[in-house]
Amino acid sequence: MIKPIIIIGSGLAAYTLIREYRKINAEHPITLVTQEAGDFYSKPMLSTAIASQKSAEQLVTSSAAKMAEQLNLVIHTHATVKQIDPAHQKISVALKDGQLVDIGYSQLVLTLGADQIRVPIDGDASEAILSVNDLYEYAEFRKRLDGKKKVVILGAGLIGCEFANDLAVGGYQVELVDLADQALSRLLPKLIAQALEQKLSDLNVIWHLGTSIQSVSHDGDQLQVMLTNGQIIHADLVLSALGLVPRIQLAKEAGILVHRGIVVNRQLETSIQNIYSLGDCAEVEGQVLPYVMPIMQAARTLAMVLARQDASLVYPAMPVMIKTPALPLIVSPPPIGSSGSWSINELENGMEGLFHNDQSELIGFALAGSATSQRATLTKLLPPILGAT
Ligand SMILES: Cc1cc2nc3c(=O)[nH]c(=O)nc-3n(C[C@H](O)[C@H](O)[C@H](O)COP(=O)(O)OP(=O)(O)OC[C@H]3O[C@@H](n4cnc5c(N)ncnc54)[C@H](O)[C@@H]3O)c2cc1C
CATH class of the missing domain: 3.30.390.120 (Enolase-like; domain 1)
Incomplete structure (x- = not known):
């Protein structure tokens, strides 16, 4: 029996790669294993969907079953890969029903994504600090927003500013906290950052720059958020948006070379033969680029490599759109x-x-x-x- 190509993950990296591969080879068996429900959605929509009151279900554009049918896949949903055994080319998977099974692969692709960075914060309400990095977290955030008014966002990077704009347009009071002295400090020169800060202020967003959150505590029905500069804010919810850290643990435990991300070469191959990686978890020549465009480029290259064609990854300049309609x-x-x-x-x-x-x-x-x-x-x-x- 031909062993399948196994892909771990069901995000943009996984599905884009499979679409590209199916253009070259419609038949080779592919098995996808994902911790999630496996439904296809566009993750960038998560930070622009509150104002338009979209539910998590409305963001799904194709169910896992439809993806399996369209792309000729076997999909294991709500299944977690516990271990990779490169010597025997197999993975151990905890299935939905709790059963642990081994599945053999011909080629294995890790599209594990990235976790939101969390910093330790004092106080008795740290569990009330949310982040939004997938559909489940989005659904939870929306549920907790119900009937509430005020949100403090920690982190004025791309995701923090997009949420601030969207929540403000949706009628919420937003206060943004960032250690840097400007918005989007890694992406914008000061003058343009100030223009964005002004436009969001015009939507009643309140800025707390050059400071961070010291503690979050319960205070009656609300939360008391104490900043490191001593200021106290009362809010209903705290959203943490401090950036992303690639998921490397599974690869590391299998002996695959990791650095900031899972290290791959221009063929997207890891340090172990027949194991590849792309997307937010991967690092190519020192670059971890957690955006959509690099995934498109890498998926096209890797599809060819998996089909045993010559290909080498090239990244052109890939500008990123920041979805802040205020500016x-x-x-x-x-x-x-x-x-x-x-x-x-x-x-x-x-x-x-x-x-x-x-x-x-x-x-x-x-x-x-x-x-x-x-x-x-x-x-x-x-x-x-x-x-x-
Ligand atoms: C709010 C938000 C807004 C964004 N906006 C933009 C934008 O405007 N433009 C842009 O270019 N980029 C944007 N991005 C980034 C972009 O969405 C990501 O780069 C992209 O979606 C990452 O896709 P991925 O497949 O690599 O990872 P993910 O979508 O995170 O997928 C990882 C998958 O791996 C699975 N997984 C992990 N470990 C295991 C395991 N052990 N077993 C089984 N399954 C496992 C997970 O369940 C998941 O299915 C945004 C990101 C966010 C969070």
Whole structure:
């Protein structure tokens, strides 16, 4: 019997890869194992769906059963992979009913995603701190929001700012807390960040920059949130949005090389033969890029590799849209640690931030409002993130 390709996970990385692979090979058996229900949804929608009152079910665009039928898959849902045994090319899976089974693979793909970063916070209500990184957490967040008014968000990065905008439009009072002295400190130059802060302030978002949350405690029906600067906020809910950390534990326990993410080469192969990885859990040449566009690129390459075709991953410049309708933003940040400087051009209803290195080459940009129309033109001028080898 032919052993299947096994894919662990049912996020964008898993399903995009399978779609690409099925364009090349419609028949080879594929088994997908996922802790979740396996339904297909677009994760970026999670931070823009509260204002429009979408339920978790409404975000699902295709059920697991439909995906299995369309893509000719065997899917094990609510099943957790406990162990990978590379020597015998098999995985141990705890199935929905509690049974532990071994499944053999010809090739194994890890699309395990990433966890939200959580920092220790004092107080007797730390269990009340939520994060939203999948459909279940979204459903829980919506349930807890019911009848409530005020949300404190910890972290003014991409996810924190998107939720702040969406919740404010949905009629909630939002207070945003971040240790940095500006919004989106890893992605935006100060002047454009200030423009975003102003636009969100216009929606009554209150900013607490240069501080963090010390403790969260119960206070009657509400929560008392104490900041490290001593200020106290009363709120109904606290949402933690501090960024992501790749899920590497399963790979590490199997002896696969991990660093910040699961280390893969340009063929998306890990340090162990026939085991591959892509998506938020993977690290390619030191780059962990937890966004949709890198998944698309990697999925196309890996589909070819799994089909035994020659392919090597290339990452062009891949700008990210930040879904803050109060001030639409598109960013392509310079590589971390680049030396150079930002120049900002003020346009009518927009701002164009260009980052040039010391050789005067354009290596990053941040576009706000009307300047977002420059996306395609400027992207062509940027160097690739990973060029052809
Ligand atoms: C709120 C939000 C907004 C975002 N907005 C944008 C955006 O605007 N633009 C953009 O480019 N990106 C955005 N992103 C990032 C983007 O959504 C992610 O990069 C992408 O969805 C990651 O897909 P993935 O398949 O790698 O991981 P995931 O979707 O996290 O999938 C991981 C899968 O692995 C499974 N799994 C893990 N361990 C096991 C195990 N041991 N056994 C079985 N199953 C396991 C999980 O159950 C899950 O199914 C956003 C992310 C969030 C959270």
